[in-house]
Every structure is written in structure tokens, then in C-alpha cells.
Amino acid sequence: MAGSTSAKASNWLWAWSNSNLPGELLSDAKLVRSFGEKNSIDELTQAYVTDADNDLEALGWELTGAMARICDALGAYRSPRGEGGALYLIFKSFSWAI
Template identity: 80%
Template structure:
């Protein structure tokens, strides 16, 4: 069985830089997968939550994976996602995706 999922990109972590980069601030990502990340940015600006409104979030707790999941979880909640997935990246860190819809492939 195969499934099809609609996704949005939340952001990525970098072990080298020790930070999180929101997807809306990454010019290398396709624009059609960034609308939810942009909504999170607006939410952060409205509520005064710097971690949601700034392009980069520094890993001050020295737990980069926890930071990635925390910020992705915020996006899932704010944008009514179904869940999230972390894809590994070559240089360490991960690419975090939010699942918007899931259905059986036909």
C-alpha cells in the first residue's frame, strides 16, 4: 500500500551552525511549500514570539533535535497539521516537514 501526503516545510536544523532556519527564510526552498511557515511567522509577529518571527533560532539548550521538533510542533498546532516528519540531512541536522493531508494512493 502507498500513501500520498500533502506537506509544508517548517524549517531545518544545522549541526554546523547550531541553529534552526525557518523555511520562509530559506531561498533554496520551493515557495509553494512555505505558506504555513509564513503563517507561523505572522503569528509570531502578532503575539511577540521571537522564536516564530525571526529567521534563525539559536540552539541555546544544546539539543538541536529538540529545538527542531519544538518549532515544528508549534507549526503543526498553529496551522492545524496532522503531524510531522524529520528527514535527515547530510551535514547533520534535519529537514522538518508538516503533514497537511494523507490519503491512500490510487
């Protein structure tokens, strides 16, 4: 899990800072925070990132893309949420169900 956007708050919340998410799903998000700390990238170390350009979808994809790159992901997915934001996920492996 990468994080989520909120239309109401007009921001991004990193998965590593979301207390509602199970800890076993946050190792990659925590890796991104560590990368941000090591390289002084504020957007990767702050729990909330504000939407300065008023484009939540672009913000969500930008930060999810950074996570995908850092974590060697194969892809990403955006799931809409009822309040106008979205949940962003990365994929690190694929397997087919028959």
C-alpha cells in the first residue's frame, strides 16, 4: 500500500502513517520513508503531503510512482474512495488464477 488522497482534506496520507492499515502491509511504504530521510526528500518523510496544485490525482500518482520506483514495483493501481479521494497500491508480483 502506498497511501491515499482525501478530497475533503485536499492531501495525501502515506500508508506508513495510517493507523487504520495493518502493519504487515507497510514494509514498502516504510522503505520509501527511509529513502526520503536518507536523501532529504520532504514529500517522502511527511505523513501528510498537501495538494498545492489542486490536483489530487496527479499528487497521488506522483507519490505512488516514486514508491514504485524505489521499491522496484511492476505497476500501480488507484482505487476510488467514496469521499472523492483514492487509495493507491503498488504491485511487486503477478500471478494468474485459472
